Amino acid sequence: MNADEWLRTFAAELHQRRVAVDAARHVVAEAATHLREGGGDPWLVFGPPQSYAAAIVESIGTTPGPRPGPVRLHARGINKRYGRRTVLRDAALTVRAGQIAAVVGANGCGKSTFLRICAGLVSPDAGEVTVSGRLGYCPQQGGTADFLLPDEHFVLVGAGQGVARGPARRAGRTAARHLGWDAEGDLLARHLSGGTRQKLNLTMSTLAEPDVLLLDEPYQGFDQGSYVNLWDQLVRLRDEGKAIVVVTHLLNQLDRVDVVLDLTPAQQGGRS
Amino acid sequence: MNRLVTVAEMTLRELARRRGVLLLLLLMPLVFWLIRRDSYVGQSIRALLLGISWAVSTAALFATSAARELEPRLRLAGYRPRHLYLGRMLGLWALGLAISVPFFLLTVFDTANLRYAGIAVAMLCCVAVAAPFGMLIGALLPRELEGTLLLLTVVAMQMLLDPGSSGAKLTPFWSSREIATWAVDHTDDGYLTRGFVHGLVVTLLLTVTVAGVFAVRLRRRRHLHHVPLT
CATH class of the missing domain: 1.10.8 (Helicase, Ruva Protein; domain 3)
Structure with missing residues (x-):
């Protein structure tokens, strides 16, 4: 070593x-x-x-463990079928303010579908999701515009919240710095590396200051340092009282989560 | 209003950076015009108008397809569907007008004895119809290849149908052809009126349909309940 x-x-x-x-x-x-x-x-x-x-x-010493706040996301009885294939059966998840939840499971077990249902982008066949506060969503891929600069992405997202251009740009660059990325410059999104593009994706999802943040494998293409920065950022957001849901393949020693939802078919359902 | 303008601006910025696409957008009407230039002047003008229509429709189709992944997250970021489709449409209309100006000047300098105001109105109709038409195809067909083939079919149909037939009136760009006849052949004002009304109605119909498709695609799902922060 x-x-x-x-x-x-x-x-x-x-x-x-x-x-x-x-x-x-x-x-x-x-x-x-x-x-x-x-x-x-x-x-x-x-x-x-x-x-x-x-x-x-x-x-x-250590930081005191976060005291979970009120429920920010409550998904219950989520069922979803694609044709004859049942992807989700009675999936449930409750995440409180100041908690990080991990959605884990094998490939194709419905992790991304579950997150998209929570984000309101896909309708389930049954079940309900209740969200308290503003929702932010970071897709696994896509979600950026190839021919726009990072700054222009920040302006675009900021305008949705009525934020002026200057503050939106500054907020975006600050959030990007937390991930170890300097977002200034005139590189179009299509010329960014996979990992940097994913940082742009992630920065966009946190820019609107969501109360509930849904992240679908946000670390794709990250190197080890960026991965550590990501979890630093998530822990910081959690400590600010955000409720965070992260879809991931595996949990490793770096991933400090409070709730785990395992969607592997044999053991569906949430456990804390 | 700021959201609308921001989406329009970003649409224009994206398209302006696709230099190859811009070049082809200008080339397409030019080629259409050049091929017909030695024959009857009316045909070259109509081919030019069809070229502009196709170019703007294609740009709209690709812009809509490219934004498919981005729009749901913009919706979550505070945009309403109308900001997204109207903003994009505004951007495409602006691009269409920018493309039309050099071709309008081309007809002014190249051909005498035309009703130039009519040519300008015909180009406006082309652009007005083409943006929502391309967007509608882009919104309904998720794959660009399928959308392009459908556009090709419509434009080919437009080109081959007898303009006097009732079927031709159902094609989206019939208005520009009718107005061009008024402008080139100095026919009675009925051509201008019919063409203008057709262009207006088709633009409105297409815009309303685009609004409907976007409203469905980006709707708030019933299973998701928002409650205020506690």
Whole structure:
């Protein structure tokens, strides 16, 4: 494990142990500086990343667990068939303000369909969804305009909320920076890399300051650093009281979620 | 109003950056006109009008298809369906007018003894009808190839049908042909009136149909209930 890998694992450990995002970033930066200036094997300097993270947690403490607020999204009895194939059977999910929910399951088990039903883009055959507040949605792919600049996307989304051009542009660039992306520049969306385009997609969905944020595999094409930034951003939004639903294939150690809905047919239904 | 103008502006920006498409949009009416130029002048003018109609319809079809994935999220971001289809239509009308101006000047400088106001009205009718027509096809047919083939069929039908037949009046661009006859052949004002009314009615009908299709496609689904923040 080289220094970069050690730092990544260390950052992940801090995240998992609920160290405040800004504090974790600061500690990782300090460790990186120390390694860069002093050299040496991080295993010898700091020890295993898990142990060092534990020591840090003991020293600076962790953020208090978010206290879930009122229910923001309540989906119940969702059924959906495509032809003879039943995709969703009695799926249910409740997400409160200040919670992150993960929708997981195998390919084709209806994760994206469930999210699109929650967003009101697809009608279910049965079931209801109640949303409290404003809804934001980030599709798995598409959802951007090939021949527009990132700034123009921000203006377009901002105008929907009656936000003037300047503030919309600034808000978009700030949200993009949280994902480690500098959105200024004159690169059309079609010339952005897959991961950067997905960051644009994600930024657009958070721009309208939704109370409920629905994300369909928002990290496609992300590198490890961007993935960490994404979860930083989601944790930040959760701590601000947003309710977040993320469709994902797998949950790994970085993904700190409060609710999991597994749509794999054999074990359908929500569990917390 | 701001939302409408923003959608129109972004439609124009997107199309303006497709330089290849713009070039073809200008080339298409020009080729139509050039092919017929040595024969009867009325035919070259009618071919030019048909070329403009087809070019703007095609641009509308592609713009509508390209926005299919974007529109649902704009709807969630606060836009109403009318902002989206009317804004796009405004942008396409502006593009159509921009395309028409050089061709109008072409007829002015190339051909004498025409009723130029009639040519201008015919071009306006072409653009007015073509934008919602292309948008309607784009909204109904999700794949661009199918939409393009349907456009081709309609334009070919328009070209081949006897303009005097009752069936021709059911084609979308009949108005421009009728007005062009008034402008080129100096026929009575009935041609102008009939053409203008046809163009107006077809534009309104197509716009209302586009509105209906967009309202259905981007409707609030019944299963989704919004409650105020608590």
